[in-house]
Amino acid sequence: MAVPVSGESVGVSELKRTVLDGGYCVGCGACAALDGEPCRIALNDDGCYVAFPQACCQSSADPCCVCPLSDRSIGTAQLAHSLFAAYGARYHDRIGYYVSSYAGHVTNAKLRADRTSGGYCTWLLLQLFKQHRIDGVIHVRHREPTAKNKTLFHYVISTSEEQIASGSRSSYYPVEMSEVLQNIKTLHGRYAIVATPLFVRAVRLLCMTEPAIRERIRYCIGLMCGHLKSAHYADILAWQLGIEPDGLRRMQFREKSSCDAGKYRVVAEGIVAGKAVRRSAPIMNLYGTNWGLGLLKCIGDDYSDDVVGELADVSIGDAWMRPYRNDPKGTNIVVIRHPDIQDITEEGLCDGHLALDRISPEAVAESQRAGFLHRREGLIYRLSLKKMAGAWHPPSRVQVCSSRSSHTFVMHQRLRLSLSRESYVAFRRAVCDGSFFSFVRTMNPLVWRYAKTMSFKAMSRMLFQNYWSLFCFFLRKPFLRYRTK
Numbered sequence: 001m002a003v004p005v006s007g008e009s010v011g012v013s014e015l016k017r018t019v020l021d022g023g024y025c026v027g028c029g030a031c032a033a034l035d036g037e038p039c040r041i042a043l044n045d046d047g048c049y050v051a052f053p054q055a056c057c058q059s060s061a062d063p064c065c066v067c068p069l070s071d072r073s074i075g076t077a078q079l080a081h082s083l084f085a086a087y088g089a090r091y092h093d094r095i096g097y098y099v100s101s102y103a104g105h106v107t108n109a110k111l112r113a114d115r116t117s118g119g120y121c122t123w124l125l126l127q128l129f130k131q132h133r134i135d136g137v138i139h140v141r142h143r144e145p146t147a148k149n150k151t152l153f154h155y156v157i158s159t160s161e162e163q164i165a166s167g168s169r170s171s172y173y174p175v176e177m178s179e180v181l182q183n184i185k186t187l188h189g190r191y192a193i194v195a196t197p198l199f200v201r202a203v204r205l206l207c208m209t210e211p212a213i214r215e216r217i218r219y220c221i222g223l224m225c226g227h228l229k230s231a232h233y234a235d236i237l238a239w240q241l242g243i244e245p246d247g248l249r250r251m252q253f254r255e256k257s258s259c260d261a262g263k264y265r266v267v268a269e270g271i272v273a274g275k276a277v278r279r280s281a282p283i284m285n286l287y288g289t290n291w292g293l294g295l296l297k298c299i300g301d302d303y304s305d306d307v308v309g310e311l312a313d314v315s316i317g318d319a320w321m322r323p324y325r326n327d328p329k330g331t332n333i334v335v336i337r338h339p340d341i342q343d344i345t346e347e348g349l350c351d352g353h354l355a356l357d358r359i360s361p362e363a364v365a366e367s368q369r370a371g372f373l374h375r376r377e378g379l380i381y382r383l384s385l386k387k388m389a390g391a392w393h394p395p396s397r398v399q400v401c402s403s404r405s406s407h408t409f410v411m412h413q414r415l416r417l418s419l420s421r422e423s424y425v426a427f428r429r430a431v432c433d434g435s436f437f438s439f440v441r442t443m444n445p446l447v448w449r450y451a452k453t454m455s456f457k458a459m460s461r462m463l464f465q466n467y468w469s470l471f472c473f474f475l476r477k478p479f480l481r482y483r484t485k
Contacts, residue, residue, distance in 0.1 A: 011062030012053045024300035025050040029178030030202035031063035041176045047231030049176040068201040069394040084337045092361040096310030102334040103319045104356030116170040116254045118332035121316045135189035139167040155180040170254045172229045185212040192219040197309040222309025224317025228298035239436045241279040243270035260326045285472035295423040303394045307371040313338035321367045381413040412453040
């Protein structure tokens with residue numbers, strides 16, 4: 001155990017030695033939501049939220065106990081058993097406990113059209129609110145950037161149907177929960193919180209430590225997530241649309257198109273030459289948007305083995321599998337663990353408000369196949385690197401095996417790590433150069449090397465998108481062929 005410096009508790013010192021110094025913090029804000037606030041949360045230079053120990057803090061709370069990546073917090077399997085085994089839920093080795101699993105969407109055409117995917121998440125939150133099971137929703141909504149705080153999204157508490165519906169878009173952007181969790185300690189009521197897997201885990205751990213939060217948070221709604229992005233990811237999208245990072249004011253990461261569900265549009269709003277503009281482009285036309293490249297992502301998220309949000313009362317994601325992904329209107333994958341949510345869903349099916357197909361846990365896992373490859377097989381390699389270096393790493397249910405991996409697999413994983421790290425260096429260089437193409441020039445050799453480690457079909461698909469997006473970039477640059485409002 002680390003020896004605390006003057007003014008630091010043993011828990012804060014231990015958190016700093018392991019999670020913070022190792023670069024694993026995802027900035028969830030659980031440690032800063034503890035009584036006495038032993039840490040504060042702030043954006044670092046890479047555009048990611050991280051925790052900073054408070055100098056001379058007198059808090060007796062141990063932040064390691066609520067950190068989702070600390071080896072002193074309760075494990076996912078133990079937490080899940082205590083939460084869901086009593087409901088008679090079955091266990092699956094990849095999606096965790098489950099009562100039922102579905103693929104489908106809401107039948108209200110407008111509700112479905114206005115949401116990122118199939119509309120189930122917003123529908124469920126509205127039902128919980130209308131049935132007086134909750135008094136509000138803690139979720140992410142857009143915020144207006146200011147000179148002091150230029151971030152585009154933040155956690156808020158919504159207490160009306162209109163407010164709840166306004167937080168229904170995907171936000172591939174860093175957020176933190178400390179302020180909103182501190183606020184609900186002083187508020188009466190019952191709340192549902194919408195969060196990604198590591199954030200849900202942080203909330204569950206915090207509920208074990210903070211009675212006020214445990215009393216108020218009644219439901220955790222989990223969002224299946226490939227990985228967490230830096231704020232600079234939004235910057236590179238907008239920059240390609242002619243809006244430089246300092247001018248970005250609003251970002252819509254997913255606007256539905258008439259193609260399949262994965263071929264959505266990106267919409268950015270900002271200031272160009274003193275004028276407000278709104279510009280958009282298909283995701284395929286923008287460089288660096290292939291999720292497998294992992295550009296500008298939060299590195300700590302690479303050490304979580306939870307793909308679907310196993311500690312959530314219900315997990316919701318996109319149905320990235322046939323025939324559902326061919327539907328441009330959007331389709332949800334749903335894994336239910338809490339009986340209240342199962343009852344509400346069955347009512348929706350009976351009333352005709354939902355169109356859901358029952359699917360197997362294996363089908364759920366297949367819909368998130370890329371996530372499982374990265375967080376299971378890929379995690380074995382990342383942990384083995386830490387073990388060989390004698391470095392501390394977050395605990396994991398994935399076991400590091402001694403069998404030798406193929407040279408291609410090792411190169412594939414090694415280049416994934418390099419792509420993530422180098423993307424931050426490339427972004428800073430591009431900002432200094434004042435040219436987005438500087439980012440491309442740095443990253444392209446690595447992208448080419450990475451593609452060569454893939455199957456011929458996957459390599460062809462990745463390189464086609466990579467060079468097609470560059471073609472579109474140069475086509476737009478001289479002629480400014482944007483869809484502008």
